[in-house]
Amino acid sequence: MKLKIAIQKSGRLYEDSLRLLKECGIHISNGGNKLKTEASNFPIEVYFLRDDDIPQYVEDGVADIGIAGENVVHEKRRQVDVLEHLGFGKCRLSIAVSKNESFSKEWLSGKRIATSYPVILQQYLDEQKITAEIHEISGSVEIAPGIGLADAICDLVSSGSTLLTNGLKEVETILRSQAVLISDKKMGAEKRQLVEKLLFRIRAVQKARDNKYILLNAPDDKLDAIIRLLPGMKSPTVLPLATPGWSSVHSVLQEDDFWEIIEQLKSAGAQGILVVPIEKMII
Ligand code: PRT
Ligand code: ZN
Secondary structure (H helix, E strand, O other), rough: OOEEEEEEOOOOOOOHHHHHHEEEEEEEOOOOOEEEEEEOOEEEEEEHHHOHHHHHHHHHHOEEEEEEEEEHHHOOOOOOOEEEEEOOOOOOEEEEEEEOOOOOOOHHOOOOOEEEOOHHHHHHHHHHOOEEEEOOOOOOOOHHHHHHOEEEEEEEEEOOHHHHHOOOOEEEEEEEOEEEEEEEOOOHHHHHHHHHHHHHHHHHHHHHHHEEEEEEEEHHHHHHHHHHOOOOOOEEEEEOOOOOEEEEEEEEEEEHHHHHHHHHHOOOOOOHHHHHEOOOOOO
């Protein structure tokens, strides 16, 4: 039995999706123009599809699991389970208007809004009790105000440069999105076991990405103060150095706390601090 996973065939999620599988130790030949390929060392078949179609394929059981943006998963309203947020493909679905417009939510009332996300936008408008006209278009949404097709747009934004070059400004964020792993609700027990195995690896890869391994040297009389600064997985490892009166301390640090703690370690007397990436982390 093989697990079938659907990933984007080309586009913004393609490379990160392949990289994630690779980091999970799953060897597949690059898709190229192929519709599907197999892994040599894990019972998995990879299908390369358009991102918009992935939720439907998973709902229908054509694929057991898939990687798609939350934006697409919400818009398509398909009955699938979201198993994990994957930390890439981050963007937001926002309303944008001409940069000279003085915007308020009430302003939207009666306006024409161009979008490729009519379902999510309608839900937002209903929640806000705003009546507006939605123009569904499938691409180049950002040019709609300039050509007189709409008064505002609702589109995905990441850096914001597309809005800027089209004389628009972002005024409301209605959804934050990233790539997620979705699964078929009707999957059998054997497939579920394979999914668990894959999820275990994905989580180890994600945890490793958020953490760093740190090694440092310290005089023994400063050890207590230094150890208090380091969380570690249980507690830091302390090993004697060849030079009497000195020890080496090993620990794991969260990427987010990293710079702050390094500063404090230095002032507490730590020397020769090394910080190295972790490849996999299982706790
Ligand atoms: O062929 P297929 O249908 O598979 O590809 P696609 O063209 O529909 O999708 P693609 O590859 O553009 O995006 C796939 C997924 O990436 C989306 O569904 C989102 O989940 C995610 N993602 C992340 C983005 C962006 N960031 C993004 N910036 N998708 C699209 N954009 C577009 C946006 O629509 C706008 O045109 O990029 C432009 C804005 O970018 P900035 O950086 O100028 O703000
Ligand atoms: Zn698409």
